[in-house]
Amino acid sequence: MSTVTTNSARAPTSASGASLAASRKFKVFATTFSITGPVAYCLCVYFNWPVFTYFPAIGRFAWGVSSVQSGTGPNMLWYGWTLTTILIAGGLGIIAMMLPERVTNKIPLFLVWLIPILAIPYVIYSLMFWWRLAMRE
Amino acid sequence: MTSPISTSAVFWTIWLFVHLILALGLLGALTHQAMATAFPARQAVGGIVTRFRAVSAPGYATAVCVLYVLVFLVGSFIYTSYRVNIRIPLEQGHYFKTGGFFDFKEHVSTLGLVLLPAYWYFWKNAQNPEYDNARKGVTLVLAIMVWFLFIVGHVLNNARGFGS
Numbered sequence: 055m056s057t058v059t060t061n062s063a064r065a066p067t068s069a070s071g072a073s074l075a076a077s078r079k080f081k082v083f084a085t086t087f088s089i090t091g092p093v094a095y096c097l098c099v100y101f102n103w104p105v106f107t108y109f110p111a112i113g114r115f116a117w118g119v120s121s122v123q124s125g126t127g128p129n130m131l132w133y134g135w136t137l138t139t140i141l142i143a144g145g146l147g148i149i150a151m152m153l154p155e156r157v158t159n160k161i162p163l164f165l166v167w168l169i170p171i172l173a174i175p176y177v178i179y180s181l182m183f184w185w186r187l188a189m190r191e
Numbered sequence: 192m193t194s195p196i197s198t199s200a201v202f203w204t205i206w207l208f209v210h211l212i213l214a215l216g217l218l219g220a221l222t223h224q225a226m227a228t229a230f231p232a233r234q235a236v237g238g239i240v241t242r243f244r245a246v247s248a249p250g251y252a253t254a255v256c257v258l259y260v261l262v263f264l265v266g267s268f269i270y271t272s273y274r275v276n277i278r279i280p281l282e283q284g285h286y287f288k289t290g291g292f293f294d295f296k297e298h299v300s301t302l303g304l305v306l307l308p309a310y311w312y313f314w315k316n317a318q319n320p321e322y323d324n325a326r327k328g329v330t331l332v333l334a335i336m337v338w339f340l341f342i343v344g345h346v347l348n349n350a351r352g353f354g355s
Contacts, residue, residue, distance in 0.1 A: 071253065075315030084308035088329075091305025099298070110271040128274055133267065136301045143305055163321075166309045167328030170302045170336075177298040184291025191285055 079151045082158045086150035089165045091143040092173040095135065098142075099180050104134020105141070203272050207348070210265045217258035218341055224251045225334035228327050252314030256307050259337075263304055266344075270297070277351050289350050296343040303336040 074080050097103070107120035111127025122129050150158060273293070281290045306329055313326035 081312055084312040088306050088309035092302050095301055110274045130274055132297050163325035166325055167332045170332055173302055181291050181294050184287050188287035
């Protein structure tokens with residue numbers, strides 16, 4: 055009877071994918087990006103740092119935060135927050151790639167899954183205006 | 192002659208359907224992988240549950256990343272119509288919990304998106320035991336997020352889907 059070890063099996067990868075997966079610098083970039091990304095997103099929401107604001111009713115973009123005015127319809131900040139988060143986390147990932155190996159080896163990998171879990175309570179709190187309205191009903 | 196409103200409703204409904212199909216693919220792939228990670232099967236033979244867990248989990252990593260990004264992009268596109276045509280009537284109808292949960296969904300989708308680089312790297316180095324715990328953790332967190340996104344999207348569509 056044959057026994058398979060399904061989870062330790064090597065996955066077939068393309069040449070570029072294999073080189074990226076073998077790269078120590080990519081490891082540093084990827085882990086830094088994923089650890090700092092949720093923190094950056096919470097900061098973007100808290101301080102309201104969108105790269106741009108989108109007005110879906112009129113299809114108009116505006117740089118930074120742009121409030122609703124007469125005739126513009128509702129504004130959307132989420133796209134801008136997401137882009138800001140990617141830029142911040144990407145920038146920090148690139149900076150981390152330049153650090154010496156003795157420093158980057160100390161990055162705790164469990165933070166990759168712990169930080170997004172810790173971000174959830176803040177995200178729920180940031181939506182308090184919805185929950186307050188719901189409780190009034 | 193077709194009115195502009197019904198043409199628009201068909202357009203968004205088709206995109207919503209594309210979003211659903213891609214999301215189902217993502218959900219299936221990630222659930223297989225999460226099960227294989229959390230409860231690894233020692234043998235490929237057995238009942239349906241064992242076979243469900245006995246997949247070659249590393250092979251799903253790139254597909255999960257590609258599907259997540261596609262679902263994210265299509266969802267972001269549909270979101271423009273949601274903001275004008277769905278959310279405003281939801282607010283007017285005092286469906287505040289539904290609206291709140293959709294905003295929660297948008298936040299969770301971004302939190303999941305930023306996990307993808309590390310998730311992909313850990314799975315492409317599945318033979319390295321150094322990453323076992325991190326890989327398991329990030330896969331389970333991502334799977335829970337995707338299930339949450341799917342359920343909220345599904346309930347919201349039932350509450351006020353396109354064309355309603």
